Amino acid sequence: MSKELEFLSRRVASGKLNRRDFLGRAAALGVSAAFANTLLSDAARAEGPVKGGLLKAGLQGGESSNVLDPALNLSQVNFNFGKCWGELLVELNPDGSLENRIAEEIGSSPDAKTWTMKIRKDIEFHDGKTVKPEDVVATLERHSDEKSKSAALGILQGIDTMKVDGDSVVVTLKSADADFPYLMADYHLVIQPNGGKDNPNAGISAGPYKVTIDEPGVRYGGEKFANYWQGDKLGHADQVEIVVINDPTARMSALQGGQVNMINRVEPKIVDLIKRVPGVTIQTTSGKGFYPFNMFCDTAPFDNNDLRMALKLAMDREELLDKILRGYGSVGNDFPINEAYPLFSDDIEQRKFDPDKAAEFYKKSGHSGSILLRTSDVAFPGAVDAAQLYQQSCAKAGIKIEIKREPGDGYWSEVWNKQPFSLSYWGGRATQDQMYSTAYISSADWNDTRWKRPDFDKMVLDARGELDQDKRKKMYRDMALIMRDEGGLIVPFFNQYIDATGKGVQGWVSNPAQEMGGGYALAMCWLEA
């Protein structure tokens, strides 16, 4: 039977049998339609990408105020377009490992303080120049300059010196960092000629597409770069285009009407309806993003760990996941890491809703009266509803929560990281170290739970410098346990990226690093002939 199916699916892929007939015959062989469809797409992939044509994406997250400069790249549209034209030193694979791109090889000294990146020869920029180690150093210089407005400035602060050494770039760090190569995968660090110092907005790098259209907030386009260094590996369509569609309904109708081939940010509440639309495929990816309830560990009443524990136990994570994300996510465990990260330990006990125990801890904390929780629509989609559900589950434990709904304007400047108990979101980082360093060490500007523990800081530093992966994994497990039982962070759930592709789109590979297959959807997909 399987041989028969394999034969049939190859016939479909080569165009000798149509899809409907195939599904019919597969059904006759007793195979479910869903499984038969999987077989088909495997066959199409095996048949190889179809070259040529125009591939279009309709994306949320673009504004008329955007610029091409990768340093200022903060929105989804620029992120996705950046992956079309830009090239990085290294890139994150779907399994969380690193793939060398412009860097051919990365090695470190035994103390993980000196890193040598060998730069690949004969990679060509879109303007015809060759990528040289000097361009790499200039790029890192531009992003790490203290006066820089680059969003990558923070993660590059550990760099002490850098220099060109033959065909390599040698970087010395102020302190040991075993994750240094992961920092180089940050999507802002697009290698540009002379680091983009001359014209950061030129949109010139070494990616699979050359920038042809740059209309901020409206549309972007690229044409296949003939001398792309990876040849046919990426960039199957002759042309790619991104249309900025911020309205979710318009995005969906554009996909259904065939004006675009793929969209991002499908709302969880309509996913079940969209699944029934013929030709539309929902692409979900479990990512690293999560939606925290943040408590300030140094501000009363949250400076009491019994109260913090009561508030953690009083959260019904399953209910929140079910009602707010409609199941498109996974429950959190009160530390900022999940299985999408390398070196994650999956044996940490899942915290469950336990109103009795919560009441016990609440009584022990000696707190009385209501607790003020601030929320807003902009914290995350459904944040106001999430706060209300939480209020109800807390009531079951005898804890009174008062909700204050803050205006979206100024939420990030006036409420988040300013008020002691509020809702927020985190997009996740490439590695555990980056996540902890960004928000959970004493000196972090974005320490939005005021988690200031010298012993924890030391653990983060030690783990950062540890090159033995087994030891490191154990260290991260210990950190997760401390965070989970003593931290100021309540994590109801990690979210999923929900994207959708239209008729005939093939080659999609999800990547937990980001939405739209890590931003490569346009470069890696093709249209069925």
Place this chain on the structure above:
Amino acid sequence: MSSPILKLVAQRVALGILLMLAVSVLIFAGTQVLPGDVAQSILGQAATPEALANLRAELGLNDPAYIRYFRWLGGVLTGDLGTALSSGQNIASSIGGRLWNTLFLAFCAAIISVPLAIVLGLLAVRYRDGWVDKLISGLALASTSFPEFFIGYLLVYFFAVQWQIFPGISTVYDGMPFMERLQAIALPTAALTLVCLAQMMRMTRAAILNLMQSAFVETAELKGLSAFAIIRKHALPNAVAPIVNVVMLNLAYLIVGVVVIEVIFVYPGMGQYLVDHVAKRDVPVVQAVGLIFAAVYITLNIVADIASIVANPRLRHPK
């Protein structure tokens, strides 16, 4: 033309200029009280304190408000709208294309809706209180009563998704073939036409019906003129003033009030541009767009005023 009219027109224009100045002060003051801070908004949640401080210094956010007002007004009067804080691009040149898009959409909607509204209004008067009148009024009022986003989505659902006749998103760009451009804006044009049709139609109907009671219409009837001839030759010219007023009001709406339609159809016009920059606290852009909208509104109102002055025989032929 006699001097009283010239004087009146000059008065209106002077008043308009004064109004513009007052509006410019208001716009400037209004943008000062927006909560939050430009630098913070540009960098968003991902702002580091270093990047914030650098950006604030670069944008000159530390000067007092009145100094920034006069610097800005001076620039505007010399045709320099400044540069956008968030993107560093010249505002005048980036607004240019979008203003043209907005005007083009407004123009297309206007050349369909204005004649249609007036003709329907005349028909309604001719067959007043009959089924034609009731049908026209009913449909027009129904289409106005629905919120514009509902009409927009309804059109998208049927014409773009179900039947796939017109595109559901109206992304237009420079160098787009004219026919393609027309096709792209078919749905937003239809939505706008439906939204603003009723008011103009009802006003035409009311203004002319009012005149149908007058003595000169009765005379015309007694002369034996046909109903259409009476409406066309005697009633319509005398109803021009109120009709022009409501038409101008709707034209102004078509230019400055179409944010919702632009968002639904992803049309790259002024409204979307304004909303993006309000969200980013990009004050120079918000001020520039606000000023342009105010200028459009005031100019159209002056035109309406002048038209009613000129159309008024008592003012044209003073004793």
